[in-house]
Amino acid sequence: MNIDILLVKHPSERPSPVIPEMIDHLEKGGVAIRPIYPDLPHQPQPTPEHTDLLVLKAKTPAALEVAAGAHAAGIPTFTPYPVTALCRDKVETTRALQRHGVPVPQTWNVTDPLQMTAELDDGPLIFKPLRGSQGRGIEIVHSVEELHTLAQADQGEELMVQRYYAPDGLDRKIYRIGDEVFCVERVFPPTTYQDKLGRLITLPPAVEEVARSCGDALGIDTYGVDIILHDGEPYVVDLSSFPGFKGVPDAGRRLADRILAALPDS
CATH class of the missing domain: 3.30.470.20 (ATP-grasp fold, B domain)
Known part of the structure; x- marks a missing residue:
């Protein structure tokens, strides 16, 4: 087997064994894995040339830029780049x-939390950063007073708002x-x-x-x-589009098998 996979990921500073186990299973199957860390500054990075598949674990703007270039060059991505880009919104x-x-709950896109004042009449709302992850920046608002507090702390960021269901x-x-x-x-x-x-x-x-x-x-x-x-x-x-899969039994092996199945002509 002569397969080259470019793995776009975050630096290894999280305790989850899923990605190391995935890499181990792929390498034991004869796959060459080249990691790339787009968010590490001032370091030489591998290029997508001669790559059979790009695995897009990181989804930061820098990672998506790498994936967009690979997609434009005709290199397939796991998960497909257009879907990953969509899922960031x-x-x-x-x-x-x-x-x-x-x-899905009723959903809005706002830049000012006070735009949702009238909607509070129908029940609480949950505010999320439009491109947030890992639960960061989420606020549940039950009253107009809480809405004003949120608006005062807001920095003009685009927000996703949904009807909150406990x-x-x-x-x-x-x-x-x-x-x-x-x-x-x-x-x-x-x-x-x-x-x-x-x-x-x-x-x-x-x-x-x-x-x-x-x-x-x-x-x-x-x-x-x-x-x-x-x-x-x-x-x-x-x-x-590519979560941590924590708690899934043999997640690394299962992901490796799925990635191999996604290879062109596999």
């Missing part, structure tokens, strides 16, 4: 899911790798790595169907999705 992702009948239970991180779907139940917000691993649970068939429909809507089969149950009804509230 939470509002556009939500609208794409909604067009395919996926249940979940029936713990946080559920749902991961799909190929045909397999896994659900990890955990506390929110997690404060330790063990919290992030959570515990594996069986999904109700109706919720699994919603999770799968997200990938069908975007044309991908490997991703993470957050689905809450509110009064027994499922709502998709977030999606990541």
Whole structure:
């Protein structure tokens, strides 16, 4: 096997073993892995030439710039670059899911939190940075007073706003790798790595169907999705094109197998 994969990633400073295990399985299969860290300044970086596949783990602006160049050169990306770029915009992702009948909360895109004053009459709202991740910058607003406090702290950033539905239970991180779907139940917000691993649970068939429909809507089969149950009804509230897959058994091996299956002419 003579396969070259360029792995676009963050520097190795997180405790998760998933990506190292994925790399190990790929290398044992004869694949050459070249890591690239677009967010590290003043360091020589590999180029996409002679690359069979680009694996886009990092999704920062610098990482997306590398992926865009590879895509323009005809180099395939796992997950496909256009889908990854779409998923960086939470509002556009939500609208794409909604067009395919996926249940999502009512959603707005604003630059001033006070634009949502009238909507508070119908219940609380949740504000998220448009391109946020890992739960950073999320605020739940119940009153006009809280809305004004949020507006005073806001720096004019674009925000995604959704109708807030209090979940029936713990946080559920749902991961799909190929045909397999896994659900990890955990506390929110997690404060330790063990919290992030959570515990594996069986999904109700109706919720699994919603999770799968997200990938069908975007044309991908490997991703993470957050689905809450509110009064027994499922709502998709977030999606990541390449999450951490924490808590998924043998996640590194499963990802390696899926990446190999995505290689051209495989």
